[in-house]
Amino acid sequence: MQLEKIEHIGIAVKDLEKSNELFEKLFGTRHYKVEEVASEGVKTSFFKVGPNKIELLEPTKDDGPIGKFLAKKGEGIHHIAFAVEDITAEITRLKEEGFIVLNEEPKKGADNKLVAFLHPKTANGVLIELCQEVPD
Ligand code: ZN
Secondary structure, eight states: OOOOEEEEEEEEOSOHHHHHHHHHHHHTSOOOEEEEEGGGTEEEEEEEETTEEEEEEEESSTTSHHHHHHHHHOSEEEEEEEEOSOHHHHHHHHHHTTOOBSOSSOEEETTTEEEEEEOGGGTTTOOEEEEEEOOO
16 A cells, blocks of 8 residues: 555645736646635645646635645645545555544545645654545
C-alpha cells in the first residue's frame, strides 16, 4: 500500500478572480473549473498543467481552514495532495505509522474526490491531503 502520485498542489489565495488571471498568464492555459465547498469555507479553481493539477483556494469565511491559514501565513502553498486507491485503508495505515489524521472519516472534497488530511505537525510542517477519485 502506498501513495500513488501527486494529485494536485493547493495554493491559498486572497482573491480567486485575480489569481485565476495571474496563473492563466503563468501556465498559458485557463482554469477548467470553479467549485465552492461550503462546508470548508472555500472557493476553488483548478488548472491542468501538462499531467499536473493545481488548485487555487480562496476563503469564503475568515474562520474556515483557508481563512485561518491566510491570516497566519499569508498566500502560498497550502497543501500537497496525493492520489490513493483506497482512502480508508490509507487512513488506517498512516495512523498506525503515527501520523495524525484530521479526518477519521473521509469527506467529500472538490472535484469529485473523497479526501482526508494529515496534520502538518506530523509531516514536517506539510499539510498532506489524501484523495480518492469517486465516480460522478
Ligand atoms: Zn486539495
